């Protein structure tokens with residue numbers, strides 16, 4: 074096979090090298106395209122065919138339904154590893170040994186205090202504010218309280234920033250919920266595991282002991298692992314592109330949170346549950362909503378269905394569906410929403426429209442049902458996604474800086490007016 078691609082522009086042939094990844098994916102390296110063709114560019118809205126970087130963090134094959142972090146199958150990690158092990162793996166490239174994991178956790182705990190002045194910022198938000206907006210603002214505000222920028226050439230500096238954000242972020246996550254519920258803000262309990270601490274920080278009441286439920290702890294741990302990275306998706310690309318201007322880590326993460334919020338991305342988990350609720354209230358007629366989803370005149374889409382990359386099945390959705398059954402059964406919860414979800418899935422899997430377009434349930438189709446069973450309010454679902462995605466964003470930001478990637482700055486094809494003569498205000 075040739076190791077070059079040939080492109081003919083205006084009768085002239087140009088050759089571009091092919092690069093092959095470790096999983097034999099092939100890319101055409103067009104770095105010299107503009108220079109050799111006299112300014113010709115490519116147009117690819119939504120970057121459906123464009124690789125923005127080389128990355129050694131996450132591999133996914135959307136046709137085969139494969140997802141691996143640093144080479145390890147998502148199924149193995151979800152079953153056998155903890156969220157903190159996965160965070161370490163994603164960020165530093167290898168699974169930690171017991172000593173490294175313990176040090177990692179204790180360094181994170183040492184950083185879990187958030188400047189008390191951040192309370193003043195949270196106080197200024199109305200209770201009705203969406204937790205994702207609050208989380209994004211608070212994450213950005215961390216920059217003001219930790220102004221020195223990370224020296225990316227120093228491993229120690231990088232490590233300190235990683236543990237700092239992993240320590241403080243869960244506190245901010247919990248505060249967004251506590252603010253909503255009018256509960257006092259506090260700093261958690263460092264004697265607990267990472268996930269236990271998150272749950273206690275979110276739910277404990279000042280006048281009651283908080284009792285951990287191991288089923289909930291394990292299910293949340295698994296959900297966070299499943300959400301931990303997904304290569305160059307919308308929010309991760311945002312984190313990388315913001316960071317490519319050498320903006321700081323917290324500012325880049327804050328931008329990623331905003332990108333995740335949208336209903337076509339992480340916000341889909343909230344949208345799925347709201348859709349299932351609406352179908353239930355409307356009498357549970359799934360066929361009616363299937364028809365709406367297929368009607369091109371109707372803006373309604375079956376939320377939690379379809380994926381830019383997965384065109385066979387989303388391996389995370391498979392694991393989550395099993396988990397949803399287990400968690401609801403273990404907690405003794407009967408939720409008719411789960412039946413509606415399963416009904417919709419069955420209909421979609423047997424419907425020509427969905428089959429032809431390769432639309433399958435994605436990670437968000439069942440995650441909301443589990444969050445709901447855990448007592449997490451719908452508006453917090455995307456915040457939980459952000460908590461899970463945090464190590465992925467950090468890993469991708471770190472990789473981008475260590476690889477010394479250039480500032481992200483796409484080109485455009487201008488289709489506006491050509492040169493016009495300026496007309497003075499009085500004459501217009």
Ligand code: ACO
Pocket residue numbers: 119336337338339341366367373374375376377378379380381382430432435436437
């Ligand atoms: N319901 C109905 N039709 C759909 C759906 C859906 N959920 N998703 C895609 N389609 C249709 C489109 O209308 C289009 O049809 P056409 O070819 O007749 O025009 C075709 O399938 C292809 O869809 P695109 O929007 O072009 O696919 P794209 O890759 O750009 O979008 C996306 C992927 C955004 C995920 C889309 O499938 C969607 O909107 N899904 C619902 C929202 C959702 O669940 N998002 C979460 C994604 S996972 C995550 O981010 C964590």
